[in-house]
Amino acid sequence: MASSWCWSCLSRLRAPSTPRAILPPQSITPRLTTASFHSSAVQYANPTKKKGALVAVKYRQGQTLRRKKKKTTERARPPAVGERKALRKRIVLSNPNALEVEGMQDLSSETMIDARLRGSVLGLPVPMLDQLRAVQAFKPKQGWSIFRRPATVLRRDTLEMARLFEKISGEGDAAEKGKVVKKIITGLKGSGKTVHLLQAMAMGFLKKWVVVTVPDARELVSGDTSYSPIEGTNPPQYVQPNAVSALLMRTVEANRQVLSGLKVSQKHTGLPSLKPSSTLEDLAKLGFQDAAVAWPVFQALWTELTATAAAPGMEKDFKARPPMLVTVDGIAHWMKESAYRASDFTPVHAHDLVFVKHFLSLLQNGQASLKNGGMVLYATSTSNNPSIYTLEVALDQLAARQAGTSPSSPEYPSPEAYSGADARVLDLFKPTTGKEPQFELQTLGGLTRDEARGYLEYFARSGLLREEVNETWVGEKWSLSGGGIIGELEKLGRHVRTAAQTTPVLN
Amino acid sequence: MVFILGVNFPERNLLKKSLETFFGVGGHTSSRLLARFNIHPTCRVGELANKQVLDLTAVLSDMKIENDLRREVLNDIKRLKETGTYRGRRHALGLPVRGQRTRTQIKTPVKLNRMERRL
Numbered sequence: 001m002a003s004s005w006c007w008s009c010l011s012r013l014r015a016p017s018t019p020r021a022i023l024p025p026q027s028i029t030p031r032l033t034t035a036s037f038h039s040s041a042v043q044y045a046n047p048t049k050k051k052g053a054l055v056a057v058k059y060r061q062g063q064t065l066r067r068k069k070k071k072t073t074e075r076a077r078p079p080a081v082g083e084r085k086a087l088r089k090r091i092v093l094s095n096p097n098a099l100e101v102e103g104m105q106d107l108s109s110e111t112m113i114d115a116r117l118r119g120s121v122l123g124l125p126v127p128m129l130d131q132l133r134a135v136q137a138f139k140p141k142q143g144w145s146i147f148r149r150p151a152t153v154l155r156r157d158t159l160e161m162a163r164l165f166e167k168i169s170g171e172g173d174a175a176e177k178g179k180v181v182k183k184i185i186t187g188l189k190g191s192g193k194t195v196h197l198l199q200a201m202a203m204g205f206l207k208k209w210v211v212v213t214v215p216d217a218r219e220l221v222s223g224d225t226s227y228s229p230i231e232g233t234n235p236p237q238y239v240q241p242n243a244v245s246a247l248l249m250r251t252v253e254a255n256r257q258v259l260s261g262l263k264v265s266q267k268h269t270g271l272p273s274l275k276p277s278s279t280l281e282d283l284a285k286l287g288f289q290d291a292a293v294a295w296p297v298f299q300a301l302w303t304e305l306t307a308t309a310a311a312p313g314m315e316k317d318f319k320a321r322p323p324m325l326v327t328v329d330g331i332a333h334w335m336k337e338s339a340y341r342a343s344d345f346t347p348v349h350a351h352d353l354v355f356v357k358h359f360l361s362l363l364q365n366g367q368a369s370l371k372n373g374g375m376v377l378y379a380t381s382t383s384n385n386p387s388i389y390t391l392e393v394a395l396d397q398l399a400a401r402q403a404g405t406s407p408s409s410p411e412y413p414s415p416e417a418y419s420g421a422d423a424r425v426l427d428l429f430k431p432t433t434g435k436e437p438q439f440e441l442q443t444l445g446g447l448t449r450d451e452a453r454g455y456l457e458y459f460a461r462s463g464l465l466r467e468e469v470n471e472t473w474v475g476e477k478w479s480l481s482g483g484g485i486i487g488e489l490e491k492l493g494r495h496v497r498t499a500a501q502t503t504p505v506l507n
Numbered sequence: 508m509v510f511i512l513g514v515n516f517p518e519r520n521l522l523k524k525s526l527e528t529f530f531g532v533g534g535h536t537s538s539r540l541l542a543r544f545n546i547h548p549t550c551r552v553g554e555l556a557n558k559q560v561l562d563l564t565a566v567l568s569d570m571k572i573e574n575d576l577r578r579e580v581l582n583d584i585k586r587l588k589e590t591g592t593y594r595g596r597r598h599a600l601g602l603p604v605r606g607q608r609t610r611t612q613i614k615t616p617v618k619l620n621r622m623e624r625r626l
Contacts, residue, residue: 081519223548238545341542 091138092145093129099463100148107199109206112154112162113172119447119454123151124202131205134253136215137198143490147462153455153486155192155447158199165203168323168373178323178373182363184331186395187444189382190487196444197327200377204325209374210255210305212247214359217330218384219243221350223339230354236342237354244294244355248287248301256281263317265310266303270296276314280304295354302358306371324374328359330381335391335425351424360428363439376439390415390422394429398441407431446484449474455486459493509552509560512567518553525552526563530626531572540566577626584624598624 105111107122124132129150132138144150152158163172170177185193197213204211219225225243229236252259259280268274271293274283280301287297310318328334334356337347350356362369362376370376380395396413405412415421432438447455453474459465467473481488508515516525526537541548544562546555555563571579587595597604603616 226547226550226554228545339548341538343543343545345539345542 089140091133091140093133093138093150095145095147098146098148099461101151101458101461104151104458107152107202107206109166109171112203112206113159113166114154115159117154118156118159119154119451121151121153121454121458123149125206128202128205131211131254132198132201135201135211135213135250137201137213139194139215142195143494146464146494151458152195152199152202153447153451153458155451155486157196157442157444161196161200162203164375165200165207165209168375169207169209178367178371180367180370180373180376182369182376182439183378183442184363184395184398184439185377185379185442185444187380188482188485190485190490191444191446192486193379193381193444194329195486197329197377197379200325200327200375204375205254207323208258209322210251210258210324212251212324212326214247214328215250217328217356217381218333220353220356221333221336221338221340227340227348227353229343235352237352237357238340238348239295239354241291241294244298245288245291247355248284248294248298251301252281252284252288258322259284262304262319262321264304265307265314265318266300267311267314268296268300268303271300274300277317308371321372323372324370326359326362326370326374326376328378330385331378332380332386332388332391334360335388335422336386349424351428363428366432366438388422388425389419390425393421394426395441398429398439399443401431402441446478446482447486447489448484449478452478452481452484452489455489456493465493509555510564511552511560512564516552518551520552522546522550522552522555523548526567529567529572531570531576532567536570580626581624 101121101123104121104123105117106125108125111117111122126149138144138150164181166172167174167176168179168181169175185196187193201211201213214220220240220243225240227238227240229238262280264274264276264278264280264283271283271286273286283297283304284301287294287301305321305324307321309315334350336350338350338353340348340353342348351360359378363378380391393413393415397407400412401407415426446452453469453471456465456474456477457469460467460469477489477492478484481492508517510516511525512529514528523534523537523541526532526540527534532540538548540563541550543566544559546559584595584598588599589595594604597616598620599622601617601620602609603613604620607613
């Protein structure tokens with residue numbers, strides 16, 4: 001059979017058997033009279049297409065498949081400055097859906113030392129909440145928002161602390177007015193260190209002490225607040241005016257009642273705008289109105305609060321100063337180099353920041369650091385915690401000394417060779433020459449079973465827990481929570497069990 | 508808005524980022540500049556005191572940045588071309604200068620290396 005290909009031009013010839021049916025009828029298709037380059041018969045030639053029938057291919061248009069572009073959706077405006085942070089730091093202290101716990105007592109001077117109430121949950125007095133908020137005693141993720149109103153457990157450590165408060169305030173049987181107690185609080189994650197500080201603050205407010213707090217030690221060393229060197233210091237010391245100003249604001253807001261009743265009793269040459277008749281509140285206000293003088297104002301306020309007698313000529317309005325409570329949360333951040341840099345780009349050690357140095361110096365100097373007595377409570381933190389080897393060793397040393405190990409004995413922990421231990425940190429924790437220890441280490445452990453029962457009953461009475469709280473059940477939860485670690489107990493308590501979750505027992 | 512070296516920066520911007528917008532100021536230089544004037548790393552432009560702005564401007568104007576630096580780099584390339592070095596030729600030909608292969612992936616030299624080089 002002959003090939004259907006044209007040998008001269010390799011185009012396909014139309015075979016005579018081409019079905020005519022698929023060709024359009026002759027009458028409507030005009031025929032080309034001359035063949036185009038081809039020797040095929042005219043009648044078989046392709047019908048010319050009408051010009052109008054041409055599919056209009058646009059000039060320079062791509063032949064590829066086109067997809068419609070997605071419409072760009074209108075993006076919402078980004079939230080206003082500070083809005084996201086405000087949301088992140090929001091503290092909700094009340095939940096109207098939770099049941100009111102009937103018969104719950106409030107924390108007061110009487111209840112806080114009542115050993116019979118041990119293991120029960122005491123509500124924080126409602127008028128005090130503003131003060132506690134002002135000193136930032138509450139942290140965002142502590143679960144205050146699941147209860148009707150904030151309340152804390154009266155555990156053994158709390159009772160002991162409350163007795164100290166009573167003692168230092170000069171009340172009760174074994175009054176030791178003017179005593180200074182210094183503690184470093186450590187403990188496992190969720191063991192209630194921050195809430196322990198909160199309870200201390202609440203007691204401080206109850207006893208009309210002056211409460212000074214640093215709610216987050218990290219903020220001072222993370223390089224997020226302005227700093228400037230103090231002239232004439234060697235090695236250079238740095239002041240953080242905005243942080244000090246914020247501290248003054250916290251202190252004034254929380255202690256307004258106490259501070260407004262105390263008059264200035266010393267001469268402050270660095271503050272010419274201070275009137276001799278002004279109160280300590282006015283003094284502190286100078287600092288947060290103008291951050292530039294915040295540090296001198298803070299120093300002046302501190303001398304006023306630790307004054308035991310008025311300067312000559314100013315005795316008229318002098319009132320005895322109340323004891324002070326100083327708390328710092330997350331002390332480990334102060335045991336390393338900060339994010340700040342000196343002018344020559346060397347990192348600034350946290351101990352070179354005067355703010356930090358001031359608070360750390362309270363751990364030293366024995367009873368002289370707070371002349372009117374008081375308590376210094378510095379807690380470590382386990383959330384957002386830098387790992388600092390030297391601090392670990394120093395705390396081990398402190399624990400060993402407390403257990404009676406002599407620093408010269410071979411069991412006494414010491415930093416490993418070549419570990420690059422920070423001499424300044426070790427120096428801060430080194431044993432004193434005197435008889436009395438500088439400060440103690442208090443390790444918070446778990447609750448006892450009785451305390452755990454009281455705590456879980458509180459969940460049940462708030463309507464969060466639908467279980468019969470009995471001895472076996474509490475014992476189970478106590479074990480599950482690693483021996484009564486209160487943070488773990490809270491997780492177990494707030495875990496709402498529904499009927500669907502109980503699995504049937506198959507025999 | 509704050510003027511630093513004749514450029515207007517919105518107050519909300521981070522100072523470190525703003526400094527890095529100058530040609531020739533990168534992370535290294537900007538953090539050192541901040542440390543030199545005791546400005547904290549997360550400082551915003553609006554938080555600067557007047558004196559700090561003036562100090563920064565004074566230091567930046569002494570540094571070889573922006574057009575001075577561009578001119579220097581271009582002059583270096585020009586010198587290479589004029590002395591007829593291999594590197595100079597590669598610059599002129601739009602080919603990679605430092606011995607890279609040219610089979611693929613030479614978009615950047617094709618784009619940048621040319622007779623009248625711009626930066």
